[in-house]
Amino acid sequence: MIEQRKAHLEARARVLKAMAHPSRLFIIEELEKEERCVCDLTAMIGADVSTVSKHLSVLKQAGIVLDDKRGNQVFYRLRVPCILNFFGCVESVLESRAREQSAYLKAVGK
Amino acid sequence: MIEQRKAHLEARARVLKAMAHPSRLFIIEELEKEERCVCDLTAMIGADVSTVSKHLSVLKQAGIVLDDKRGNQVFYRLRVPCILNFFGCVESVLESRAREQSAYLKAVGK
DNA sequence: TGGCCATTTGGTTAAAATGCCAAATAGATG
DNA sequence: CATCTATTTGGCATTTTAACCAAATGGCCA
Numbered sequence: 001m002i003e004q005r006k007a008h009l010e011a012r013a014r015v016l017k018a019m020a021h022p023s024r025l026f027i028i029e030e031l032e033k034e035e036r037c038v039c040d041l042t043a044m045i046g047a048d049v050s051t052v053s054k055h056l057s058v059l060k061q062a063g064i065v066l067d068d069k070r071g072n073q074v075f076y077r078l079r080v081p082c083i084l085n086f087f088g089c090v091e092s093v094l095e096s097r098a099r100e101q102s103a104y105l106k107a108v109g110k
Numbered sequence: 111m112i113e114q115r116k117a118h119l120e121a122r123a124r125v126l127k128a129m130a131h132p133s134r135l136f137i138i139e140e141l142e143k144e145e146r147c148v149c150d151l152t153a154m155i156g157a158d159v160s161t162v163s164k165h166l167s168v169l170k171q172a173g174i175v176l177d178d179k180r181g182n183q184v185f186y187r188l189r190v191p192c193i194l195n196f197f198g199c200v201e202s203v204l205e206s207r208a209r210e211q212s213a214y215l216k217a218v219g220k
Numbered sequence: 221t222g223g224c225c226a227t228t229t230g231g232t233t234a235a236a237a238t239g240c241c242a243a244a245t246a247g248a249t250g
Numbered sequence: 251c252a253t254c255t256a257t258t259t260g261g262c263a264t265t266t267t268a269a270c271c272a273a274a275t276g277g278c279c280a
Contacts (some may be wrong), residue, residue: 001136001154001156004277005136006132007274008165009132009133009135009136010136011134011140012132013130013131013134013135014136015128016126016129016130017127017129017130017131019123019126020123020126020127020129020130021123021267021268022116022120022122022123023119023127024121024123025119025122025123026111026115029119037227038226038227039225039226039227039228040222042226043112046268047112047270048269048271049226049227049228050227050228050229050269050270050271050272051268051270052227053226053227053228053229054228054229054268055268056227057228057229058267069276069277070224070228070276070280072224072225072276072278072279073225073226073227073277074226074227074228082162091233095126097175104145106265111274127237131238147254147257148257148258149255149256149257157240158239158240158241159237159256159257159258160239160240160242160257160258160259161238161239161240162240163256163257163258164238164239164258164259165238166257167258167259168237177247179247179249179257181247181256182246182247182248182254182255182256183247183255183256183257183258183259184256184258199249208264216251
């Protein structure tokens with residue numbers, strides 16, 4: 001594999017890896033609507049604050065979100081606005097599998 | 111977090127996680143062009159066959175690829191054809207960071 | 221300043237991912 | 251049938267992730 005291509009694939013993989021967690025996807029979806037402080041997100045997710053803070057740190061590290069400290073709160077927002085669109089294909093994968101499974105169930109008469 | 115939404119986020123996360131590895135992204139890109147046997151992919155990636163086989167198994171498990179045994183070879187192809195399109199946003203994230211970093215370098219006179 | 225609030229960081233533990241080797245499996249072929 | 255090739259599976263060592271608790275940090279306000 002060519003070195004430059006490898007580097008590019010690694011960069012992409014890092015972004016995907018950062019997104020590949022239910023809580024982090026939740027955060028991304030919420031930030032699509034509006035910016036949020038850590039406390040809001042923590043309440044919505046229902047995990048320890050430190051856990052949520054670390055998820056946010058992963059997203060920030062990957063360049064997916066930006067943070068903005070105001071008073072004693074920190075507000076997060078998406079760096080790039082296209083994430084919803086981004087999921088078209090993930091959904092296609094899920095739907096494709098769902099269709100196949102329901103066809104199977106039908107075939108075995110369930 | 112609502113139970114149904116949680117399940118949906120978990121399903122999405124599983125797909126993303128399956129994609130979030132350089133070798134698996136490489137496989138996806140190659141399969142976009144044409145189907146490939148394990149031996150081809152192994153040669154291109156340059157890892158142990160068993161390693162590549164396990165990567166393929168991850169992608170299959172996630173519903174991203176399909177396999178087809180012909181003779182003593184197994185050919186893999188994408189289950190869903192939209193992956194290239196899927197990367198528009200990942201690229202946006204990468205470009206956004208790149209722009210920011212180069213602006214920084216410029217600012218400090220490098 | 222002292223204390224409160226929001227957030228981050230460090231530490232620990234458990235679980236999952238990665239990669240290789242070796243062995244098992246399945247098909248093709250002499 | 252013996253054997254070769256392609257692929258998968260099992261086992262193992264190492265690394266990475268994830269979650270919580272506890273402690274540290276930073277800003278606000280009495």
